[in-house]
Amino acid sequence: MGRVQDKVAIITGGASGLGKASAELFVQEGAKVVLGDKDKRRGRKVAEALGDAATFVEMDVTQQDDWDALFQHTLDTHGALDILVNGAGLGVMKNIEEVSLEEWRFVHAVCLDGTFLGCQGAVRVMKENGGGSIINLSSIAGLRGVPDLPAYSSSKAGVRMLSKSVALHCARHKYNIRCNSVHPSFIDTPMVEKMVMMSPDPDKMEKFVNGLSPLGRMGRPDEVANLVLFLASDESSFINGEEIVIDGGVTAR
Numbered sequence: 001m002g003r004v005q006d007k008v009a010i011i012t013g014g015a016s017g018l019g020k021a022s023a024e025l026f027v028q029e030g031a032k033v034v035l036g037d038k039d040k041r042r043g044r045k046v047a048e049a050l051g052d053a054a055t056f057v058e059m060d061v062t063q064q065d066d067w068d069a070l071f072q073h074t075l076d077t078h079g080a081l082d083i084l085v086n087g088a089g090l091g092v093m094k095n096i097e098e099v100s101l102e103e104w105r106f107v108h109a110v111c112l113d114g115t116f117l118g119c120q121g122a123v124r125v126m127k128e129n130g131g132g133s134i135i136n137l138s139s140i141a142g143l144r145g146v147p148d149l150p151a152y153s154s155s156k157a158g159v160r161m162l163s164k165s166v167a168l169h170c171a172r173h174k175y176n177i178r179c180n181s182v183h184p185s186f187i188d189t190p191m192v193e194k195m196v197m198m199s200p201d202p203d204k205m206e207k208f209v210n211g212l213s214p215l216g217r218m219g220r221p222d223e224v225a226n227l228v229l230f231l232a233s234d235e236s237s238f239i240n241g242e243e244i245v246i247d248g249g250v251t252a253r
């Protein structure tokens with residue numbers, strides 16, 4: 001028996017990085033997964049590689065209609081929803097003097113509004129379905145200030161409190177739906193690769209992202225996927241409204 005045997009999971013951002021790693025591990029542990037992502041090419045490829053247990057839906061997490069279609073596809077295909085991983089996200093590396101209102105709104109639309117729409121839809125479905133587990137990808141940037149990431153930090157801090165509100169509301173109504181946020185430091189994914197390549201001095205930036213953690217390296221996507229799997233599974237049945245840091249000790253300082 002797998003650790004999420006026969007459970008049905010939606011994973012946004014499933015075409016890349018942490019979403020992809022989580023999808024791979026979920027399937028290995030017996031789940032059926034529906035990957036949602038705006039990147040059609042990579043999303044399809046990931047789903048194909050996972051075989052019958054996975055399907056892909058092209059969607060934009062900022063769009064209500066896309067969420068409705070994603071939930072409908074999941075229910076039509078599997079008849080249930082047990083797990084939602086809100087993994088889609090992005091950042092704009094500009095300090096408060098540089099970032100435009102448009103960029104600020106864009107980051108919040110994807111990271112925070114997208115997570116809100118996912119949580120709202122999942123609660124509606126899961127409460128009729130016996131419950132479930134929602135895992136929201138925040139960041140240590142949602143817990144600590146980062147001078148070059150005001151929009152990202154703000155949106156991820158919002159995800160942290162949104163998650164607690166969802167957890168408490170569902171607990172109060174005995175929906176049997178848990179909701180937790182996950183807070184990684186730098187993890188070796190295309191997002192960080194892009195950030196390094198786009199920085200004015202990529203070599204210096206690479207040294208910085210590797211050196212930030214007391215463990216002297218970035219995290220690996222599979223290390224975060226292990227935590228997401230645990231929160232998705234019944235092994236974490238008493239963990240609710242919690243913010244779980246996975247950072248190799250960065251915030252221990």
Ligand SMILES: NC(=O)c1ccc[n+]([C@@H]2O[C@H](COP(=O)([O-])OP(=O)(O)OC[C@H]3O[C@@H](n4cnc5c(N)ncnc54)[C@H](O)[C@@H]3O)[C@@H](O)[C@H]2O)c1
Pocket residue numbers: 012013014015016017018019036037038039059060061062086087088089090110114137138139140183184185186187188189190191192
């Ligand atoms: N990698 C890190 O160091 C790190 C650290 C902390 C938190 N996170 C968070 O983890 C999550 C996953 O990050 P990652 O490193 O895997 O990034 P990634 O760039 O590898 O993957 C993100 C995925 O989200 C998708 N996406 C972006 N905007 C979308 C939208 N509007 N609708 C649908 N899909 C959209 C992208 O197409 C991509 O496939 C993000 O929320 C990110 O903020 C990452």
